[in-house]
Amino acid sequence: MTPVVADIAQVARGDVSVTSNFLSPGVASALREDARALLAAGAFVGGGLRLPVDDRRRRRRRPRRRRRSLRGRGEEDDEDGGGDDPTTTTFDDRTRLCDVCGIFDDADRHDGVGDRDARDGLLDVVSDLRGMLMGAGFEQLSENMELQYLHYPGGDDDGGGGTGRGGFYRRHFDRTGDEDGPLARRVSLLLYLNEDGWDAATDGGMLRAYVRPSKGRDGKLDDEGNFDHDDHDDARRRAERDVCVLDIVPEGGKLVLFDSAAVEHEVLPTQRERWAVVGWFLTEEGLNVTENERRGGGREERARRTGGEVRTENGPRKKKRNRSGRKRASR
Ligand SMILES: O=C(O)CCC(=O)C(=O)O
Numbered sequence: 549m550t551p552v553v554a555d556i557a558q559v560a561r562g563d564v565s566v567t568s569n570f571l572s573p574g575v576a577s578a579l580r581e582d583a584r585a586l587l588a589a590g591a592f593v594g595g596g597l598r599l600p601v602d603d604r605r606r607r608r609r610r611p612r613r614r615r616r617s618l619r620g621r622g623e624e625d626d627e628d629g630g631g632d633d634p635t636t637t638t639f640d641d642r643t644r645l646c647d648v649c650g651i652f653d654d655a656d657r658h659d660g661v662g663d664r665d666a667r668d669g670l671l672d673v674v675s676d677l678r679g680m681l682m683g684a685g686f687e688q689l690s691e692n693m694e695l696q697y698l699h700y701p702g703g704d705d706d707g708g709g710g711t712g713r714g715g716f717y718r719r720h721f722d723r724t725g726d727e728d729g730p731l732a733r734r735v736s737l738l739l740y741l742n743e744d745g746w747d748a749a750t751d752g753g754m755l756r757a758y759v760r761p762s763k764g765r766d767g768k769l770d771d772e773g774n775f776d777h778d779d780h781d782d783a784r785r786r787a788e789r790d791v792c793v794l795d796i797v798p799e800g801g802k803l804v805l806f807d808s809a810a811v812e813h814e815v816l817p818t819q820r821e822r823w824a825v826v827g828w829f830l831t832e833e834g835l836n837v838t839e840n841e842r843r844g845g846g847r848e849e850r851a852r853r854t855g856g857e858v859r860t861e862n863g864p865r866k867k868k869r870n871r872s873g874r875k876r877a878s879r
Pocket residue numbers: 698717722738755813814815824826
């Protein structure tokens with residue numbers, strides 16, 4: 549059987565790579581059942597986004613920083629700076645409503661719960677993806693990464709743990725530039741674990757991505773034509789311009805990859821229980837330029853999109869800059 553391969557070049561140029569049926573139905577369902585067992589055992593942290601108390605007003609994303617090496621799989625590298633301590637953290641359920649289970653920590657602490665083999669298989673898949681990304685030019689990805697199960701409750705009538713409020717995650721970047729620590733999120737990974745027959749019209753729960761291929765999220769390229777990942781000024785204002793909206797149906801087995809700093813995204817309210825794995829490949833600050841970006845990127849053929857995603861233009865994308873800074877026509 550030909551392996552299903554994600555289009556990494558899309559990630560390198562700030563686009564979103566979507567691969568349907570990346571996981572077989574059996575693997576997706578084993579992982580979902582593992583996550584379901586962990587949820588039942590209380591391994592998930594419920595509700596909103598965990599924020600340091602003194603950051604409540606700013607509602608800035610300050611994610612938990614539980615990481616572990618894909619190679620070692622034993623030692624844990626915890627840089628969360630507040631983590632589980634209820635005296636220093638609070639929950640912001642206006643930004644996000646979903647339950648989270650850290651695969652390297654929360655799940656591991658629940659020995660004997662769920663399907664360890666399925667989880668180990670997931671780590672192999674993720675490790676292969678890291679190899680693939682590096683083979684395609686993302687040379688400097690750390691062996692440490694973050695990996696979580698996500699569970700978004702359905703609305704009242706989903707018959708599957710509904711709380712009366714459907715889950716969601718408001719518009720955000722996974723990497724904002726405010727994070728502490730030596731490692732930064734470089735590539736975001738999503739693997740959907742939902743049951744068959746997701747109907748976006750009635751179930752909602754789509755991942756909406758705001759894409760500006762080849763431009764970086766602040767619309768600026770440096771002199772070499774690379775994204776400037778460290779310039780986070782004006783991002784929100786610029787994100788409104790020249791943006792291409794991509795709605796992705798969270799079908800079981802689907803893989804989504806994107807540049808954590810370049811692609812703003814949100815999860816639309818879901819009426820149906822929604823399961824996912826989310827992960828971040830990390831890089832040391834300053835080591836995040838890919839071969840593709842060094843070569844200029846953005847010239848590859850737009851790869852076929854699988855899974856029936858809907859792409860709509862929010863206004864024309866008129867100009868792009870090439871490596872020498874001159875404008876060229878849009879694709
Ligand atoms: O559940 C999803 O589709 C996206 C989750 C997400 O954006 C995140 O955890 O940062």
